[in-house]
Amino acid sequence: MTALPPRVLLGVAGGIAAYKSAELLRRLTESGHAVRVLPTASALEFVGAATFEALSGQPVHTGVFTDVPAVPHVKLGQEADLVVVAPATADLMARAAQGRADDLLTASLLTARCPVLFAPAMHTEMWEHPATRANVETLRSRGVVVLEPASGRLTGKDTGPGRLPDPAEIADLARLLLERPDALPRDLTGRRVVVSAGGTREALDPVRYLGNRSSGRQGYALARVAAQRGASVTLVSAHTADLPAPAAVEVVHAGSAAELREAMHAAANGADAVVMAAAVADFRPVSLVEHKIKKTAAEPEPLHLAKNADILVELVGAREPGQVVVGFAAETGDADHDALHYGREKLARKGCDLLVVNAVGDGKAFETPDNAGWLLGADGGETVLAMGSKGLLASHVWDAVAVRLDPRHADT
Ligand code: CTP
Numbered sequence: 001m002t003a004l005p006p007r008v009l010l011g012v013a014g015g016i017a018a019y020k021s022a023e024l025l026r027r028l029t030e031s032g033h034a035v036r037v038l039p040t041a042s043a044l045e046f047v048g049a050a051t052f053e054a055l056s057g058q059p060v061h062t063g064v065f066t067d068v069p070a071v072p073h074v075k076l077g078q079e080a081d082l083v084v085v086a087p088a089t090a091d092l093m094a095r096a097a098q099g100r101a102d103d104l105l106t107a108s109l110l111t112a113r114c115p116v117l118f119a120p121a122m123h124t125e126m127w128e129h130p131a132t133r134a135n136v137e138t139l140r141s142r143g144v145v146v147l148e149p150a151s152g153r154l155t156g157k158d159t160g161p162g163r164l165p166d167p168a169e170i171a172d173l174a175r176l177l178l179e180r181p182d183a184l185p186r187d188l189t190g191r192r193v194v195v196s197a198g199g200t201r202e203a204l205d206p207v208r209y210l211g212n213r214s215s216g217r218q219g220y221a222l223a224r225v226a227a228q229r230g231a232s233v234t235l236v237s238a239h240t241a242d243l244p245a246p247a248a249v250e251v252v253h254a255g256s257a258a259e260l261r262e263a264m265h266a267a268a269n270g271a272d273a274v275v276m277a278a279a280v281a282d283f284r285p286v287s288l289v290e291h292k293i294k295k296t297a298a299e300p301e302p303l304h305l306a307k308n309a310d311i312l313v314e315l316v317g318a319r320e321p322g323q324v325v326v327g328f329a330a331e332t333g334d335a336d337h338d339a340l341h342y343g344r345e346k347l348a349r350k351g352c353d354l355l356v357v358n359a360v361g362d363g364k365a366f367e368t369p370d371n372a373g374w375l376l377g378a379d380g381g382e383t384v385l386a387m388g389s390k391g392l393l394a395s396h397v398w399d400a401v402a403v404r405l406d407p408r409h410a411d412t
Contacts, residue, residue, distance in 0.1 A: 005034040006032075006081040006082060007033075007081045007082075008028055008035045008036075008080065008084060008174065009035075009036050009080045009082070009083045009084070009108055010028065010036070010037045010038065010084050010085075011039075011040075011083060011086075011088075011108075011109070012037060012038070012040065012086065013039075013042070013085065013087055013089040013091070013105075014041070014043045014044075014045060014046060014089060014091075014092075015043075015046070015087045015122060016046060016155050018039075018046040018047050019046060019047055020164055021037075021043075021047065021052075021086055022047060022052070022055060024170055025037060025052065025055045025056060026055055027167055027168065027171040028084075028174065029055065029056060029057075031171065031175070033174075035056045036076060037055075037056050037058065037060050038061075038104050038105040038108060040092065040103055043062075044062065061104055062103055064103070064104055072104065073101070073104055073108065073111070074107075076108045076111075077109065077110065077111030077113075078112070078113070080108070080112050081178060082116075082174060082177055082178050083112050083114060083115075083117070084174050085105070085109075085116075085117070085118045085119065086118075086119035086121075086164065086167075086170050087120065087122075088118040088120045088121070088146070089120075089121070090120075090122050090127075090129070090131075090132050090135075092105070093118065093120065093139060093146070094131070094132075094135050096118075096135075096144075097134075097138040097139055114181075115143075115181040116143075117144075117145045117147070117173060117174055117177055118146045118147065119147045119149075119164055119165055120136075121162065121163060121164035122149075122162050123155075123158060123160075124158065127149060127162045128161075145184045145228070147165055147173065148228060148247055149161050149162050149163055149165065149248070150164065150245075150247035150248065161248070163247075165246075166244035166245075166247070168244050169224060169247060172221070172224070172391055173228065176392060179388050179389060180388075180392055183391070183392065184225070184229055184395070185229060186229060186230040187402045188226055188229040188230045188402065189229075189231070190230070191231045191232070191273065192231065192232045192233075192271045193226050193231045193233055193234075193272060193401075194234045194264065194267040194268050194271045194273070194275070195219050195222045195223045195226065195233065195234070195235050195274075195277060196219060196235075196237075196238070196254075196276050196280075196311075197214075197216040197219020197223065197236070197237050197240060197277050197278055198215075198216035198219060198237050198238035198239050198240040198279070199212040199213065199214035199238055199239050199279040200212075200239070200254075200255065200256050200259075200260055200278065200279070200280050201238070201239055201255055201256060202256055202308075203256065203285070204285050204288070204289065204293065204303075205288065205290075205292050205293045206290070206292055207292055208292075208293070210281055210285065211281075213279075214239075214240075214278070215240060215241040216237060216238070216239070216241060216243055217240075217241065217243065217369065217390050218277050218328070218393065219235070219237070219240075219275075219277035220235070220240070220243050220246055220390075221390035221391045222275055222277055222394040222397060222398075224246035224247070224391065224394070225394040225398055226394075228247075228248075229398055232250075233246075233248070233249045233250065234250045234267040235251045235252070236252045236254050236263045236267060236278070237252065237253055237254065238254055238255065238279075238280075239255065252267065256281075256284070257281050257284060257308040257311070258284075260280060260311065261308075261309055261314070264276070265315070265318070268315055268323075271323060272322070272323060272405055273323065273324040273405065274324070274326070275326040276315065276326065276328060280308065280311055281308055282307065282308055283305035284305065284306055284308055285305060286305065310350075312327045312350050316351040322405070324354070324401050324404045325352045325353050325354075326352060326354040326355070326356065326397060326401065327347075327350050327356070328356045328357075328358070329342070329343050329346045329347075329356070329357045330358050331343055331346075331358070331359060331360065332360055339357060339358075340357060340374055342357075343355060343376055347376045347378065353377065354376065354377055354378070355375075355376045356374075356375055357376060358371060358372070358373040359372070359373060369389060369390060370389060370390065371388070371389075371393045372385055372388070373393070375400055377400065381400075383396065383400070
């Protein structure tokens with residue numbers, strides 16, 4: 001028997017970011033969700049119903065007086081596995097916070113008992129207005145996940161917080177809530193955390209480098225989930241696949257191990273938690289050849305390598321009281337021992353508070369959207385991390401960090 005696809009209601013409110021909901025819809029349907037789109041009447045001023053109908057394969061209505069015998073204003077919400085509202089405008093959030101039911105979307109929000117995700121998009125002034133702040137707090141206190149918006153260019157020349165997070169990011173967070181409805185509590189509010197991600201590149205000459213296969217997806221998921229759990233996040237990003245910058249995260253770029261080391265030490269100063277998810281090169285060429293190495297010589301020159309500093313060990317050494325340091329270990333295991341055995345050894349050697357162990361090989365961990373492994377604690381705790389999205393693994397890491405944080409240090 002094949003499992004039914006998750007049923008997602010995609011609410012679209014009337015703002016210019018409504019055009020991005022078409023891409024979100026496509027991502028949700030292509031990843032196997034059955035999506036029904038509920039635009040508000042003003043959303044249809046921006047995007048036509050035909051676009052949503054074609055992409056979802058479902059009819060699109062705004063009011064409660066269409067198809068009355070099927071009672072859609074009650075049924076759609078009752079039967080949904082997830083409601084996503086993107087974009088959520090100030091007006092839509094005000095109506096939802098008030099419990100209004102004056103169109104099909106708001107009526108469905110009242111009948112839904114599944115996780116609800118709002119992705120706000122509006123001008124910075126509207127986002128920061130006390131009325132909107134109060135509505136966001138009301139919705140969050142009722143268990144609605146209201147995302148932090150991204151910062152950047154808004155309509156016209158304005159910039160600031162209020163941009164819709166990238167549709168790929170909203171789709172990832174939607175999948176996370178389907179996997180784990182309680183993955184995004186606001187428990188990191190007032191905390192400052194630092195995450196490294198991606199693979200470093202050690203230059204051989206102006207065009208070549210020694211690199212690795214890290215896509216950066218796990219580190220980006222850690223940063224994204226921490227930001228949506230309320231933390232102020234610095235993401236030190238080495239080279240990655242083409243990933244959108246997570247909303248509400250400060251991104252610092254670092255190419256080589258040496259650059260990443262400097263950026264991590266600077267960012268870790270005063271942070272509550274530091275997570276080393278980057279794949280850092282253990283060795284670098286002793287010297288950088290200034291000109292492109294030519295193949296004219298009969299025999300290639302041997303490569304001379306020098307050892308890079310172990311940044312995780314250094315961060316553990318410099319750890320401030322109460323700071324939680326998390327490492328990652330990608331292990332294959334061998335004829336003598338399995339990956340978990342080597343993970344336990346690595347935790348002891350590195351001295352960090354938590355270590356995520358991923359078994360690699362056979363298409364696992366690298367360049368994939370999913371991940372699994374074990375979460376080991378310096379206190380001897382061991383948790384199995386079942387196969388799931390990298391966001392799901394990130395949510396378990398932040399759970400373990402949150403219980404280790406010193407309650408006195410949160411700046412509220
Ligand atoms: N790490 C680091 N600096 C390095 C190498 C690794 O900070 N120069 C960090 C990684 O970010 C990760 C952890 O150390 O959090 C483990 O990385 P891994 O490559 O698995 O371990 P190594 O120390 O390189 O051990 P080995 O290659 O022998 O398995």
